[in-house]
Amino acid sequence: METPEGLRAILADPAGAVIGLDFDGTLSPIVPDPDAARIHPRGPELLARLGGRVRAVAVVTGRPAATAVEYGSLAEVPGVVVLGHYGLERWEAGTLTAPPVHPGLDRARAELPRLIEGVAGARFEDKERSVAVHTRGTAEPQATLEALRDPVAKLAAEVGLAVEPGKFVLELRPPGTDKGAALGAFLAERGARSVLFAGDDLGDLAAFAAVRASGLPGVTVFSGSAEASAEVAAQADIVVDGPEGVMDLLASIADAIER
Template identity: 65%
Template sequence: MIGLDFDGTLAPIVPDPADARVAPEAAAALARLGALVRAVVIVTGRPAATAVEYGQVAGGPGLADVPGLVVLGQYGLERWEAGQVTSPPPPPEIDRVRAEVPALVTSLGFAVTDGSVPGVTIEDKGRAVAVHTRRAPDPEGTLRALREPLGKFAAAAGLTVEPGRLVLELRPAGMDKGHALGAFLAERAARSVLFAGDDLGDLAAFEAVRLSGLPGVTVCSASAEVTELARRADVVVEGPAGVAALLTSLADAIPPPAAR
């Protein structure tokens, strides 16, 4: 079974999250692999349908064309499969986050922007709210300054904060990529697993690979922003282009079912 993160793994990190698109080479490789392995699953913090939409490729296969693909969005709270999305209703606490986080960020001296000018951008994910500092004048400093206040706000609202590459995501507690991947491995009676990711949230998925007891490989889509994942990975590749090359090599190496 093959599992993957989306942003930074299949799609390059970009200043505006709405501009992220899967690398065409990765989508083409996954379209081949879907017919060769037991399952292909994408585990992402994005809404599941958004990941599929951003996986469309002009003139070639996109994520929706990957045979049997499952997308576990919002860290596993949503599931896209065969064109349908299933999920529980959004937690009511998210309404408070939407209403109050912009004012909290502003009160700390940071401009909230739609991305057209420098500042902090806030992404509504439906079941989570992400606070991005990539477009702030001092991205790292802004992230450090926001971490504690947002953490306290999330705790008071009964939520958790997921740190990432110049982003702090406020979301419901109790679900992470490790839980989502582990449950999927059991559901599909996986016999082996490869998981590729790029950010701190993917460490839980790496741990799920280890705890599964299956033959497993963890892959880091390396970046200068996050180095801890590379230390924990079995294989390190250079960003989404390296992931696409690895997936292509796997598709080339695995014989078709008729030849096994």
């Protein structure tokens, strides 16, 4: 396979490159219980190698930034910035910054669990600055997700939140926040000259779009099975086999830069 132009630009000028990475499904395998997710064992070392050689490594995630730092063992990884809650939170060099919590979350936190009462296997998740319903553990995850879509959207509209769909999840979060906006602002802040972003879910499409909209040499990477997530895979320049494939790609980039 021919090396994409964006990847060639990163290797030719690593000091100008931003490497952006989703967490779940990209740096960490997807697991039934999100609280059990942990970064791939090779992740911290590879991020440290890249962090010392590129403009920046940014983990862009829907998780709270502090959670991604903990689950990713990132506290001691130099050069890594974590943009949590789709960019609402930022962790850098041990310092966490964040705006006030959206006022509609209190009601959403109280009412969303009631919407899934009696739905065996459905799970409520409180992310502090967003809340979510997961249907992965139900007997029919997709059918259950579709059945919940309208009532969840109605609740979101009433409390002034937006609904972000994903793989067997509906997340309610403040409007106007997404990975694309977070990544685009970070590229401008750092004066990036090239960019890579790797993700695995529908929420990562906004970041893929930000790579294209930046006008920089860029490459988008889908982490997972093209058959399982055809919509996301179709938007990617490179498809790799989940977090293991992401690690192999990052290692090849680090090796090439070091050579």
